[in-house]
Amino acid sequence: MEETNDRGAAPGPVVPGGGTGGAGGAGNAAAAVAAGELPGGRARPKTGKSEQTRAAILGTAMRLFQERGYDRTTMRAIAQEAGVSVGNAYYYFESKEFLIQGFYDLMTQDHARDATARMEGMRDFAERLETALASWLDCAAEYHGFAAQFFRTAADPDSSLSPFSNESHPARATAVALFADVLGGSDLAPKLDAELAELLPDLLWLHLMAVVLYWVFDRTEDTARTREFVRRSTPLVARVIAVSRYRAFRPLVRDATSLIQDFILPAIGRTPLPAPPAPAGKGRR
């Protein structure tokens, strides 16, 4: 072993809360990292110490991703700036992509909180839906730069990070629960066919995924185009749903519903199992 253990001088990992550079300015999600969640790693903590290290790594990664983009941020850089070794980063995150997963989980929670707050008091379904989607755009805004990377992995069926894969982390459940609330808190809910009401949360989540896809490809300033798209498309969605009750649309809606039930929902991991009622708001497992 070399006696020139330069590392000796370096202190331990960065301290939890303010450690990440004080005025750094990472977003809400990154800030929440330090709070001590436990999204997707593999560590089984006994002391809070390891949580700190984990948070330091994730926080640093997010900051660097924002600053330089995903591809140009190396694991070595993350480790160095977080004050740990490369191997240590891999002790907490199975791979570089898992860092994104860790971030995505946090952002999803941010979104659920923010959207719920914003919808407070609103009863009109279209309005609620638009608010929820706009909220997502705001929560995600600062990460637009490297969000593409997340979507890339989302499209990989082999990756356990894909939101479409069965065992996909709590993030999906949280998001779907939010949309259940979007519908449930609206004046539209009681008027709907029970069967349709059952499907809608998942469908609305799919709708969000489509919006996200749009957003990822949107290169306009502040993703203004996506915002406009949401503004224009949401009322239409609401109208389609509202109108589905009328006689003329019934046969079509019926067939579509059963198609979705048989093919779409199972594909996104919503097996027709005796699902326990998920309490809206806290998405833990």
Place this chain on the structure above:
Amino acid sequence: MEETNDRGAAPGPVVPGGGTGGAGGAGNAAAAVAAGELPGGRARPKTGKSEQTRAAILGTAMRLFQERGYDRTTMRAIAQEAGVSVGNAYYYFESKEFLIQGFYDLMTQDHARDATARMEGMRDFAERLETALASWLDCAAEYHGFAAQFFRTAADPDSSLSPFSNESHPARATAVALFADVLGGSDLAPKLDAELAELLPDLLWLHLMAVVLYWVFDRTEDTARTREFVRRSTPLVARVIAVSRYRAFRPLVRDATSLIQDFILPAIGRTPLPAPPAPAGKGRR
């Protein structure tokens, strides 16, 4: 699909038509490689020689991708089996992903040919559409293993390989043209609103993209589930289109149409712009 490795030990690049043409390892697409297309590389050929090298590399890559999967196929292995150096492979293909693009272009042409042939004589729109989609599933079947990789890059807006990106290679145009034919050759075409008929080819292409997404995640034997999904969903799509003419649906259809025209089509590169002459510029990132 014989596994006869008849090209193996040749020192130089594989011979032109005969090499792959003979017993050929890979499927139709790979065979067509040798024909001398010029999909997505960067070479500006003067002799036919370089085409041979290019085809040898692409063909070998496809074979190895099928045999071992995308990730477990190294550029070194491709180069070695194709009888060229690593650097040479990069001379013809900007990156490993571009190999997939080269393949995708070929498969798209296969599909267009096959689907057109199969639809011969059919007039019913639903039937034509289902045939076209089933044809795609058949053409793509043998590549299911590494198709995921293609879809991964498709979701990356920074990659010029994305079918959603503006300058996306001829493959998209070919596919859209096919769907225009699906519609145009059907008895439904004359009955349709002109505006709607204008949109439909692109929309149907989007529909295909959705099916592809489903297919990528489908793990059933021979992707039976996707096939069933197509069988069930196609009539519904046809009915929605057919029914859109009736008075009750008009306002909805109108709004949807304009929404699509304003937001969806431009996003997939169908800008109603004054169309500059010939953007010969190669896609960079």
Place this chain on the structure above:
DNA sequence: AGCCAAAGTTGAACGTGTTCAAAACACTCC
């Protein structure tokens, strides 16, 4: 205190995609 297993941490090493300066080749014009 001493011991031990588990948790945490390290950095060198490996495999792989990619780059690049130089060599080999092909072709044209003198």
Place this chain on the structure above:
DNA sequence: GGAGTGTTTTGAACACGTTCAACTTTGGCT
């Protein structure tokens, strides 16, 4: 033939994600 020019080919070198065997720290136990 030879000089000049553009194309094709080479393989060593580089950067990065990832692995791993060994080391250090922690905390419970006697």
